[in-house]
Amino acid sequence: MTGTDTGAGGAAARAQDVWKVYGSGEAEVIALRGVSAEFERARFTAIMGPSGSGKSTLMHCLAGLDSTTRGDVWIGDTKVTGLGDAGLTKLRRDKVGFIFQQFNLLPTLTAAENILLPLNIAGRKPDPTWYDTVIDTVGLRDRLDHRPAQLSGGQQQRVACARALVARPQVIFADEPTGNLDSRSGAEVLGFLRNSVREHHQTIVMVTHDPVAAAYADRVIFLADGQIVSELVEPTAETVLDTLKNLDVLTDVPGAV
Template identity: 65%
Template structure:
């Protein structure tokens, strides 16, 4: 773990703790039972401060996607608690969970998940339309302009490049002003140029729009855009870097196999 420099006696009082957009407490996730049980998460506790960009990394089978899915309400922990802001997801019914995901959470997936029969504009406003909420047109104009989509709004996904489709997905996540944006390998299907564009947009979502962003990625370059990188191995958090660069992330990833049990033991996924 990174350590902070020592405080001097004459330093100012520490700032109050930042608000937390999402958190997990002793979260475990087990698939199956008995000899076939797979322990995907093993007592994970973590906070995601408001207005911070976090990347989650780890070897294949480390539990990183399972953690994000539990945080986003797409999967249910076997034990422990998950909160979005002050809302405990543990006891939410299906209707309340659906409303929370719609109103408080934005998603950017590897596969874009755009509706092919809708224009870019209609895809962007779809969550608001489903919720019956008016779109804040000034905010949408600001987001669309920042993402360079102004002249592509009347095009359908098939008429857009991969990078443009992912920018539409980012706009859709931002326009509803969610409490937190989750990205599941958001650059996994993109070339290096489009990947850089999307990562810059997610970085801007934090820096310019004060959004909280959490992505799962296997790419050290993608992780270097974040404020911090959290590393998982075998269903546990094993390291963290703040103000990362790609070389530093790669160096930590090189040694993560040391934290993973030998073949045949329980592993996350």
């Protein structure tokens, strides 16, 4: 994999003056407008904003799922910007974990087989001690031989969380991970994610629209019209909601790229 920069420092992920533009002419849409942000190691960061604010686009650019129009992105000391397909595949396999709103489990595989699938594809064996730690942390030991259809939604998402964690990635990106769950199951998954940061020093970046979910994070970054307009440290559901209500006041949109 090419492209390193020690300037990324202690950040697990970093964006520097990132612009993302879709289309051209009258159809042009500016999704990100010069976004710069660092995501510290062993921290839980939530990204929030109204629909169309650019929060999912930012996460996709950070994770190498989408390219930037301008600006650079790093995962650790690896410069993501400019990587070819092979480099991006290796990056996502070795350094990045994903948790999505749709659990993305293979229905014919057991929970254990789903958890180990990325490692098997990469030809890697799990660390037995870490595997046991992950399984116990998500509370799935008595469900490992069950297929997804035999699990509740919350259990399926915990399988997806374990799958992301077991490879020990530098950073896990979670896109609305509780969007399809009831409040109790959602709280279980969010509690697990928070514990994985505090107890096992995982780094998590989560996109969410839910102030209650964001309150599990150490820090919340707020986007509006493709810009970072505010930030909260040690958020509560109330402070998150208050900030969301005031985003219109905080927004100052510059000219087009």
